[in-house]
Amino acid sequence: MPQVVMLLLHLEGVSFIQWLQTTFSGFAELLLFLTRMGDPRHAFLVYFPLALVFSRSVGLRTLLVAIISEWTNLILKWMLHGERPFWWIKDPEIFEEGKAPHLDQYSLTCETGPGSPSGHCMVTAAVLWVVTSALVSDLSAAPSNSWKRNPIIRSAPWLIYSLILSAAGVSRLFIATHFPHQVLFGTAVGILIGYVFNRVQVQSFRPRMCVVLSAGLAVSAMGLYGILLHLFSVDPSWSIKKAMQWCANPEWVHLGTTPFFSVARDSGSSLGLAVALHSILPQPGTVRKGAHNSLNGSSSEGRTVGVSTVGFLLFLLSLTLSTEYWVLPKEPQELLYSLVFIKSAFLTVAVIGLVTGFSKLVQKKQKNW
Template identity: 40%
Template sequence: MCRSKKTNQDIFLLQLHVFWGEECRMEAVHTEGILMAETLQQMTSSYEKFWLVVTHIGDPKAAFLLVFPFTYFISRPAGVTVVWVAAISEWLNLVFKWMLFGERPFWWIGESGLFVNKQPNVRQFSSTCETGPGSPSGHAMVTAAVWWIVVSSLGSYLYSRTRSMLLSAAPFLLYVVLLVAVGISRIFILAHFPHQVIAGSITGFILGVILSRTAPERRPLLFFFSFSIGLLLSALMLHTGLQQLGIDLSWSIHLAKKWCSHGEWIRLDTAPFSSLTRDCGALLGLGLAQYWKPGGWSLPWAPRALSLAISSMGLYHVNRLPLPVRPQGLFYGLFFVKFVIVPQIVIVLVPGLVHLFTNKKKKD
C-alpha cells in the first residue's frame, strides 16, 4: 500500500496541528481545574483552617519531621524505611517537575490571558506560592509513598494479632482518605491542578510499594554517603544539561514571584534546590545515625513515648531555626546540615539520653 509523499511544509503543518491540539487540551484541563478550585473555595470556605492543616501534613518535609519520629518509635525498621522512601520519592518528584514543566493555578490564571474579562473568584494563601513547577504534586507523591509504609506496616501488624481482614484493611481506608484530603487541600489553595494531584498520588503509591522492599537498614556509612552525593551530583548534572539545551529551569520561580499576591509568601525553602538538599542531607544523616548506633536503643514503651515527645519538640525547634537567605549557597548548605541533624536527634541523641536517665533512675 503506497503512502502519499509529504513535503516539509506538510510535516510542519502536521506538527503545528498536533502542538496546538495538545495546547488546547491542556488549556481545557487547566480551565476545569480553576473552576474546581473556585467551587471548592466557595463551598468549603468554612473548612479553610482544616485544609491548611492538611496541606501542612502533606508537606514533604513533614515526612522527615513528623512521620519519621512517630513511626521510628513504634517500629525501627519502618522508621528507617520512611526516611529512605521520603528522600527518594521527593528527589524523583524534583526530576519529574524539571522534565514536565507543569503550571501552577495561581500563576496560570494570569499568564493564560483567559480571565481578562471575568476573573475567577479565588484567593491565595500563605502556602500557595511554591516556586517549583507543578507536575506532579510533590505533596501528593511523597504522602502517598511515605504513608504507604505506615499503613502497610500497621495493616500487617493488625492482621498478625487479630487475623481479621476487616480490621487490617482499616489503615488502607484511612490511607485513601488521607490522599484525597491532601489532594483537595492542594487544589483548594491554588497550588496544583487536579490532574497533577492524581498523577502524584498514583506515582507515589507505586514508589511506596517498590521502595519499601529496598530499605537500606544497617547499611555501611559509605553506602549512604555515596548515595547522598550521587543524588546531589546527578540532579546538578541534569540541571546543567537542561540549561545547556537552552531550557530555563528558573521559569517557575519568575512566575511565582510575578503572580504571588504577597511577596513574603515566597520562601526559599520551597525552591527546587531546597528539596534536593533536604533529601541528600536526610540520607546522609540516616547513615551517620546508624553508624553511631547500628542497632538503635532498646527501650520499653514508656521511654519510647517519652523519646517521641522530646524528639518532636527538638525537631520543631530545629525546623524553626532561621537561616540566612543570602548568599543562597550558604542557605542551601545550612539547610543540608539541618536535615543531617534530624536522624541524629531521633535515632541517637534523644533515645540515648532517655536510656541513660531511665537506667540511672532504676539503679538509684
C-alpha cells in the same frame, strides 16, 4: 494535540478549584492545616521520628522513601514543566486582560516549584504507604483469636490512609496551588515509590552506600539543571519568577519551597543516615533477633513503657519541629542551601541517636524488672 488536552485539563481544573473554594470557603483554616501537615518536610520531622520509635526498620525505610520520593518529585517537576493555577490564570496568552477567572490565594498558595506532580501528595502517599503497610502486617501477624485479626480492624489503616491522601489532595486544590491531574499524578507516583521500596532493609546498607546516595542526589539534580539550562535553553528556575510575579502577597513566597531546598534536605538526610549507620546503628550481621523493634515489653511493664514512650515522643517531636524556627540567612542562596544540608544531616543523626539511646534505656530497665 497535547497542548489542547492540557488546555482542557487546566480549564476544567480551574472550574473545579472555583467550586471547591466556593463550597468549602468556611473550612479554609482546616484546609490550610491539612496542607501544612502534607508538607514534605513533615516526612522528615514527624513521620520518620514516629515510625523510628516503634520500629527501627520501618523508621529507616520511612526516611529512605521520603528522600527518594522528594528527589523524584523534583526531577519530574523540572522535566514536566507543570503550571500552577494561581499563575496560569494570569497568562495573557490564555485569557484577555480582565477576563481571567478569579481564584482566591492563601498564605500557602505561592509555591515556587513547577506544579506537576504534587510534592505534598507524592511524598505523603509514599511515606504513609510504608507506615500503613507495616501496621497492617502487624495486625495480620496477630494470633487468629486476637481482635487484631478482625477484617474491619485490618482494613481500617488503609481506609485512614485513603482519607489522609484525599484530604491532602483537596487542600492543595482548594488553595489553588495545583490542578486536579497534578494531585492524582503525584499520589499515583507516591504510591508506586512506597510499594517498590517497602521491602528494602535500610539497616543492611553499608554507610558508603548512603554517602554515594547523598552525592548522587545532589550531582544528578545539578546535572539535570545544567542540561536543561545550557543544552535545551530552559531555565529550571522559571517557576520561581512566575510565583513572585503573580503571588498576591510577596511575603507568601518562601525559599523553603524552591527545588534546591529539597535537594539540600534530601542529600543532607542521606549523609546523616550514613553517619548513623557507621557510628550508632548495629552493623549488618550483628543485629539480634527482635532488635528491629525499638520498644519491646511484657504486659506487666506495658503501662510504664507506654508513659515513657509518650513523653519521649513529645520531646522528640518538639526537638524536630523546633528546627523549623531556626533563622537561616537567605542570601547568598549557596550559603542557605549549605546550612540546610548541614541541618538535615545533623537532625537525622540526632533523631536516630536519641531513639537508639531511649530504646537501650527501656531495654535495660526491663531487664532490671
